[in-house]
Amino acid sequence: MDLEDITVRELEYLRVINEEDSPISITSLSRKLGRSASSVYEEVNHLISKGLVCKGPEGVYLSSNGKMLLELVDNSHRIIETWLVGLGFSVDEACRLASKMETTMPIEVLRKLYEKIGKPRSCPHGKPITFSSTVINKA
Numbered sequence: 438m439d440l441e442d443i444t445v446r447e448l449e450y451l452r453v454i455n456e457e458d459s460p461i462s463i464t465s466l467s468r469k470l471g472r473s474a475s476s477v478y479e480e481v482n483h484l485i486s487k488g489l490v491c492k493g494p495e496g497v498y499l500s501s502n503g504k505m506l507l508e509l510v511d512n513s514h515r516i517i518e519t520w521l522v523g524l525g526f527s528v529d530e531a532c533r534l535a536s537k538m539e540t541t542m543p544i545e546v547l548r549k550l551y552e553k554i555g556k557p558r559s560c561p562h563g564k565p566i567t568f569s570s571t572v573i574n575k576a
C-alpha cells in the first residue's frame with residue numbers, strides 16, 4: 438500500500454466515514470458529502486472493491502486497510518507541515534500546502550524527510566505523528 442494508491446476524492450470519503458463512531462448509511466453519507474446518493478453508492482462500491490471500506494447491515498465503515506491508509510495520509514500531512522514550518526512558512530500556509538502534497542509524496546521521500554527533521558512526535562497543530570510506529574513504515 439502506498440500513498441499513490443489513493444485519490445483526493447477517495448480520501449474525502451474515507452475521512453467522512455472515519456468521523457463516525459458507527460457504520461454510516463449511504464443516505465447520511467450523501468448528505469454529509471453533499472452529493473447524490475447514486476454517485477455516493479458508486480464511489481462506495483469502488484472503495485469496497487479496493488478493500489478500503491466494508492459494508493455491514495447498518496452501513497459502511499473503514500476496513501483495517503482503509504484505517505491504515507488514512508493514518509498514513511495524516512502522518513504524511515503532519516510531517517510535510519512540520520518540515521514547511523521549519524522552512525519558514527506560517528502554520529496556516531504550511532497546512533494548506535501540506536494538503537496539496539499529502540497524497541503525492543512518495544513514501545521513501547517521506548521516510549527520509551521524517552528522519553531529516555528529527556522524527557518529530559507532533560505537528561505544528563499539536564497532533565501526534567505516529568509514522569515510525571505505522572505498519573507501512575516497516576514494510
Ligand SMILES: [Zn+2]
Nearest residue numbers: 514518532535
Ligand atoms: Zn494541517
